[in-house]
Amino acid sequence: MGPTTQVTGLRLGPISRMFLVQSDAGVVVVDAGMAGQTDRAVAALAAHGVAPQDVRLILITHGHIDHFGGAKALRARTGAPVAVHTLDADALRNGQNMGPLKPTTPLTGLLLSIGARMVAPDPAIAFEPDIVFDAPWRLDDYGIAGEVLHTPGHTPGSVTLLLDNGAAIVGDLATGNWLFPTRAAPPLVAWDLKRNWESLHALLERHPTRLYITHGQPLAPEALHVLLKRYA
Ligand SMILES: [Zn+2]
Ligand SMILES: [Zn+2]
Numbered sequence: 001m002g003p004t005t006q007v008t009g010l011r012l013g014p015i016s017r018m019f020l021v022q023s024d025a026g027v028v029v030v031d032a033g034m035a036g037q038t039d040r041a042v043a044a045l046a047a048h049g050v051a052p053q054d055v056r057l058i059l060i061t062h063g064h065i066d067h068f069g070g071a072k073a074l075r076a077r078t079g080a081p082v083a084v085h086t087l088d089a090d091a092l093r094n095g096q097n098m099g100p101l102k103p104t105t106p107l108t109g110l111l112l113s114i115g116a117r118m119v120a121p122d123p124a125i126a127f128e129p130d131i132v133f134d135a136p137w138r139l140d141d142y143g144i145a146g147e148v149l150h151t152p153g154h155t156p157g158s159v160t161l162l163l164d165n166g167a168a169i170v171g172d173l174a175t176g177n178w179l180f181p182t183r184a185a186p187p188l189v190a191w192d193l194k195r196n197w198e199s200l201h202a203l204l205e206r207h208p209t210r211l212y213i214t215h216g217q218p219l220a221p222e223a224l225h226v227l228l229k230r231y232a
Contacts, residue, residue, distance in 0.1 A: 026143015038073040061171025063091025063098035081130035088157030095126030153196025166209030176216015197232035
């Protein structure tokens with residue numbers, strides 16, 4: 001048995017959430033919330049006994065501003081490097097959502113105004129990421145027994161952190177059903193929805209035990225199997 005690795009979701013705002021992944025050997029943060037949420041992020045970490053300098057890596061699941069908008073500021077507070085998949089790195093460099101943001105259903109088209117709009121590049125949140133990687137990429141060097149997998153579809157460079165203990169942090173590979181939080185729903189937007197379902201299928205073949213989505217509560221794998229049957 002390796003060290004125990006724990007995942008904690010930290011709510012940063014109405015739609016944003018980041019994940020604290022910690023073991024005895026290290027602390028990694030997945031996503032960084034939006035611009036202006038960094039005080040809240042640091043306070044949430046402190047509430048879990050994590051000081052800024054304890055963070056060894058900030059892993060970004062994909063290039064949407066609700067996930068990386070706070071990354072530049074969180075890097076300044078923690079000193080931790082920010083890592084993003086090579087195919088979404090330009091979003092961070094430009095301070096702009098990785099497009100195109102195609103609605104996945106007529107209903108989600110209506111919901112786009114909430115936060116997934118294409119907005120102008122924002123120099124205040126733009127920066128050169130420290131680590132631009134091609135997945136798969138293991139995080140053992142950061143004290144975390146797990147692997148970053150390329151799970152494209154929502155964006156070209158979307159990734160999932162699959163821990164050896166079966167927990168998977170999937171970004172926006174799926175979202176929660178607004179009425180029934182134990183059920184999964186498609187992401188609101190997708191660069192390539194077919195690729196998204198292929199990525200989800202490949203992930204489920206790895207038998208994750210619990211899936212941590214950004215926009216909703218953690219899901220059992222069964223909920224994702226139902227989603228795939230319905231849409232893919
Ligand atoms: Zn997204
Ligand atoms: Zn999102």
